[in-house]
Amino acid sequence: MPTTPWPKNIGPVLLREPREADIAPLEMVRNDPQVNRFMLRTSVDPSTFRRELLEIPQSATDFSCVAEVDGETVAIGFLEISDGMGQPGMPRGTEAGIGYVVDPAHAGRGIGSAVARGLLAAAFEHLGVRRVTAGCFADNGASARVLEKAGMRREQHGVQDSWHAELGWVDGYTYGMLAHEWRAQHR
Numbered sequence: 142m143p144t145t146p147w148p149k150n151i152g153p154v155l156l157r158e159p160r161e162a163d164i165a166p167l168e169m170v171r172n173d174p175q176v177n178r179f180m181l182r183t184s185v186d187p188s189t190f191r192r193e194l195l196e197i198p199q200s201a202t203d204f205s206c207v208a209e210v211d212g213e214t215v216a217i218g219f220l221e222i223s224d225g226m227g228q229p230g231m232p233r234g235t236e237a238g239i240g241y242v243v244d245p246a247h248a249g250r251g252i253g254s255a256v257a258r259g260l261l262a263a264a265f266e267h268l269g270v271r272r273v274t275a276g277c278f279a280d281n282g283a284s285a286r287v288l289e290k291a292g293m294r295r296e297q298h299g300v301q302d303s304w305h306a307e308l309g310w311v312d313g314y315t316y317g318m319l320a321h322e323w324r325a326q327h328r
């Protein structure tokens with residue numbers, strides 16, 4: 142089982158494993174309508190949120206983290222190892238999906254970008270995955286920008302491929318990056 146990639150500092154942002162004291166502030170953030178407007182799973186039941194966050198350190202595939210700046214918990218970074226798609230014989234667990242939510246009170250300060258870079262570094266340099274993907278609604282300009290600033294490639298613009306609770310069928314983007322692309326950008 143891979144060991145935890147955390148803690149890791151990206152500039153002033155400390156990425157670390159979640160703990161009990163993070164639950165209350167992060168549950169408020171996760172269920173803030175400004176935040177969950179662009180999440181696939183919109184609101185999260187508080188007891189489910191608590192269980193999922195506290196299970197992360199024991200998981201063999203979930204390496205999500207929380208982000209702290211100056212001692213304050215400000216964001217969640219999602220990092221989950223998965224299988225790709227393929228025929229029998231395909232190596233397992235070579236991909237990871239990433240995502241993030243930043244407390245709106247701290248948005249626009251580079252935290253989302255730092256979390257994305259930290260998740261990619263953890264996935265490629267620590268967990269040794271081959272490929273990382275991330276998706277967002279096409280209307281989520283800030284998220285698309287964060288992924289592009291982190292060096293990911295837009296691989297798909299899915300026309301009306303995504304269901305949005307208020308807007309109906311909308312466009313979605315998928316971004317990807319391979320380990321050798323990460324290494325080329327961080328030599």
Ligand SMILES: CC(C)(COP(=O)(O)OP(=O)(O)OC[C@H]1O[C@@H](n2cnc3c(N)ncnc32)[C@H](O)[C@@H]1OP(=O)(O)O)[C@@H](O)C(=O)NCCC(=O)NCCS
Nearest residue numbers: 176179242243248249250251252253254277282283284286
């Ligand atoms: C998306 C999110 C993570 C961004 O976090 P953040 O800490 O504000 O991000 P950063 O400050 O690192 O960078 C944001 C970038 O997006 C840009 N941006 C902000 N709003 C934008 C918009 N509507 N369209 C295009 N770019 C936008 C900013 O200018 C900045 O780019 P720059 O550094 O080149 O100026 C945060 O807003 C969030 O948590 N949103 C709600 C949850 C969410 O959408 N999660 C992702 C689901 S896919």
